Amino acid sequence: MASLIFLSTFCQRGIRPVLLCHTHLSRGLVAYQKNRDIEPFHLAAGRIHTTSAHCTVSSSRAASKHWTGERVLSIVLLGMAPAAYLCPSPLLDYSIAAALTLHGHWGIGQVLTDYVHGDAKVKLAKAGVLLLSTATFFGLCYFNYHDVGLCKAVTMLWQI
Numbered sequence: 001m002a003s004l005i006f007l008s009t010f011c012q013r014g015i016r017p018v019l020l021c022h023t024h025l026s027r028g029l030v031a032y033q034k035n036r037d038i039e040p041f042h043l044a045a046g047r048i049h050t051t052s053a054h055c056t057v058s059s060s061r062a063a064s065k066h067w068t069g070e071r072v073l074s075i076v077l078l079g080m081a082p083a084a085y086l087c088p089s090p091l092l093d094y095s096i097a098a099a100l101t102l103h104g105h106w107g108i109g110q111v112l113t114d115y116v117h118g119d120a121k122v123k124l125a126k127a128g129v130l131l132l133s134t135a136t137f138f139g140l141c142y143f144n145y146h147d148v149g150l151c152k153a154v155t156m157l158w159q160i
Contacts, residue, residue, distance in 0.1 A: 094144055
């Protein structure tokens with residue numbers, strides 16, 4: 001793990017690590033060409049799936065901002081927990097609902113990025129996560145509006 005972090009620091013500086021580049025993770029394939037008169041066979045490169053953050057710097061800013069946003073949201077959630085206990089309010093209830101939903105959406109999205117492959121499967125999984133996140137948010141908002149709210153509910157659970 002430490003070596004990957006060390007190698008990722010080189011990627012951000014513009015030096016491509018030898019073991020994580022696409023050129024070293026490609027394998028040769030012989031592909032049949034339709035026009036047999038010119039060249040019957042040619043060498044095509046087959047790619048092994050790797051994340052683009054290891055080798056390219058172009059998308060590193062967007063990934064860095066997303067990573068920073070995830071960390072900021074986690075820290076905000078840590079601050080919301082004592083605030084919800086000390087001074088519960090409807091504004092805090094809805095803020096917690098939004099923050100928890102976004103935190104879960106990003107987390108499940110990362111799991112899907114790691115374990116789901118194939119175009120159709122990825123689209124279906126992303127649609128499922130979006131549907132689940134939307135249902136979670138509206139469910140928490142419904143609970144906040146029609147019941148005691150998240151802050152009071154947690155306080156009531158701690159008093160049991």
